[in-house]
Amino acid sequence: MFHARRIVTAEDARRMASKRLPNMVFDYIDGAAGHGLGEAENRRVLNAIRLRTRVLRNVATQDLATDLFGRAAGLPFGIAPMGMCNLSAPGADLMLARLAARRNIPVGVSTASSTPLEKMIETAEGNAWFQLYYTDDRAAGDALLERARASGYTVLVLTVDVPVVGRRPRELKHGFQMPFRFGASQFIDCVLHPRWSLSTLAHGAPGLANFDGSTSRFDRSASRAGADWDYLERLRDQWKGRLVIKGVLDCEDACRIRDAGADAIQVSSHGGRQLDSAPLPIAALGDIRKAVGDDYPLFYDSGIRSGEDVVKACAMGADYVFLGRPFQFAIAADGERGLETYCSLLETEAKLTLAMLGARSICEIGADNIAGAQPGAACP
Numbered sequence: 001m002f003h004a005r006r007i008v009t010a011e012d013a014r015r016m017a018s019k020r021l022p023n024m025v026f027d028y029i030d031g032a033a034g035h036g037l038g039e040a041e042n043r044r045v046l047n048a049i050r051l052r053t054r055v056l057r058n059v060a061t062q063d064l065a066t067d068l069f070g071r072a073a074g075l076p077f078g079i080a081p082m083g084m085c086n087l088s089a090p091g092a093d094l095m096l097a098r099l100a101a102r103r104n105i106p107v108g109v110s111t112a113s114s115t116p117l118e119k120m121i122e123t124a125e126g127n128a129w130f131q132l133y134y135t136d137d138r139a140a141g142d143a144l145l146e147r148a149r150a151s152g153y154t155v156l157v158l159t160v161d162v163p164v165v166g167r168r169p170r171e172l173k174h175g176f177q178m179p180f181r182f183g184a185s186q187f188i189d190c191v192l193h194p195r196w197s198l199s200t201l202a203h204g205a206p207g208l209a210n211f212d213g214s215t216s217r218f219d220r221s222a223s224r225a226g227a228d229w230d231y232l233e234r235l236r237d238q239w240k241g242r243l244v245i246k247g248v249l250d251c252e253d254a255c256r257i258r259d260a261g262a263d264a265i266q267v268s269s270h271g272g273r274q275l276d277s278a279p280l281p282i283a284a285l286g287d288i289r290k291a292v293g294d295d296y297p298l299f300y301d302s303g304i305r306s307g308e309d310v311v312k313a314c315a316m317g318a319d320y321v322f323l324g325r326p327f328q329f330a331i332a333a334d335g336e337r338g339l340e341t342y343c344s345l346l347e348t349e350a351k352l353t354l355a356m357l358g359a360r361s362i363c364e365i366g367a368d369n370i371a372g373a374q375p376g377a378a379c380p
């Protein structure tokens with residue numbers, strides 16, 4: 001029996017999830033591109049960032065609230081868009097949406113979500129951003145955008161780092177595919193994880209809820225290579241709300257996206273799931289911040305696991321931070337209670353980190369908080 005109180009770190013949730021989930025589901029969520037070296041190296045660089053501790057600054061209170069497109073967000077981190085979240089547990093999408101509503105933080109709603117996008121924004125009480133993948137089928141793309149607009153989404157996230165789905169050996173070895181297909185090895189995997197299997201059986205296998213399967217379909221392995229600068233220009237004209245471009249790691253691309261009228265860029269390696277030898281996103285964040293200037297909105301995801309990591313990403317130049325896998329693992333470990341526990345520990349760690357840095361608000365955090373960035377800062 002697992003208890004939420006045992007989730008004290010993201011690794012606790014991951015370990016519990018690895019026991020609960022069938023191997024094919026755990027490997028789908030946890031997996032990375034290639035050998036996973038890029039993902040691991042990004043974690044190593046994040047771990048190596050030293051923050052500058054300051055003293056005698058009266059840090060009796062810490063404020064994590066921040067501005068996000070003119071709206072107050074309760075915490076400096078939100079939920080990254082993830083397809084098929086209900087694989088981690090039945091109802092996972094709605095747990096994430098309820099967390100977004102309670103904490104006033106954005107939940108990314110994937111094109112490939114396992115709950116209809118309309119239900120997600122309603123449950124999140126407006127705190128939902130729709131994530132779009134390019135499709136060659138223009139009418140299908142337009143129909144999704146229209147549904148997003150009609151149901152009240154004001155922020156659209158276009159993910160651009162998946163011209164093709166990355167090669168993820170841990171998925172391939174299980175024959176993982178969407179929609180879900182069962183063969184003998186998947187059956188045995190499920191039998192060996194009865195708790196997940198019975199609850200999934202009771203609620204029905206998760207599907208791609210934004211598509212009815214007959215008039216509209218989502219093909220995960222379809223090429224998205226047709227996305228180009230003309231498409232971005234068209235989308236910018238078409239979508240009147242805020243537009244975020246997710247999956248950017250290059251300074252030249254970032255400047256061109258900014259100049260094309262996007263409202264923000266999300267620096268991300270898709271959690272290391274696309275190209276093993278891609279630039280490390282946490283390093284790219286610092287470079288892109290310098291390239292686009294201090295005032296352009298930059299978001300970050302990939303490898304964030306603790307509240308301290310959130311503060312580090314802000315110090316590296318992020319205005320807002322997102323996490324993916326840990327939220328799903330917290331749900332797999334202990335359902336909605338595990339999710340709340342994990343969110344609260346991120347919050348506590350972030351506040352504690354601010355206090356150690358001599359800061360009262362997350363909005364104060366920037367390059368100045370990196371130890372060694374200023375001559376003599378890290379010296380005895």
Ligand SMILES: Cc1cc2nc3c(=O)[nH]c(=O)nc-3n(C[C@H](O)[C@H](O)[C@H](O)COP(=O)(O)O)c2cc1C
Nearest residue numbers: 029080081082083110159270271302303323324325
């Ligand atoms: C299981 C899973 C599914 C994902 N599905 C999507 C998706 O549908 N659209 C998208 O833009 N990103 C997707 N991502 C990437 C996340 O939005 C995010 O970039 C990544 O998870 C961040 O890294 P982290 O998991 O280390 O926090 C997915 C990630 C995972 C782990």
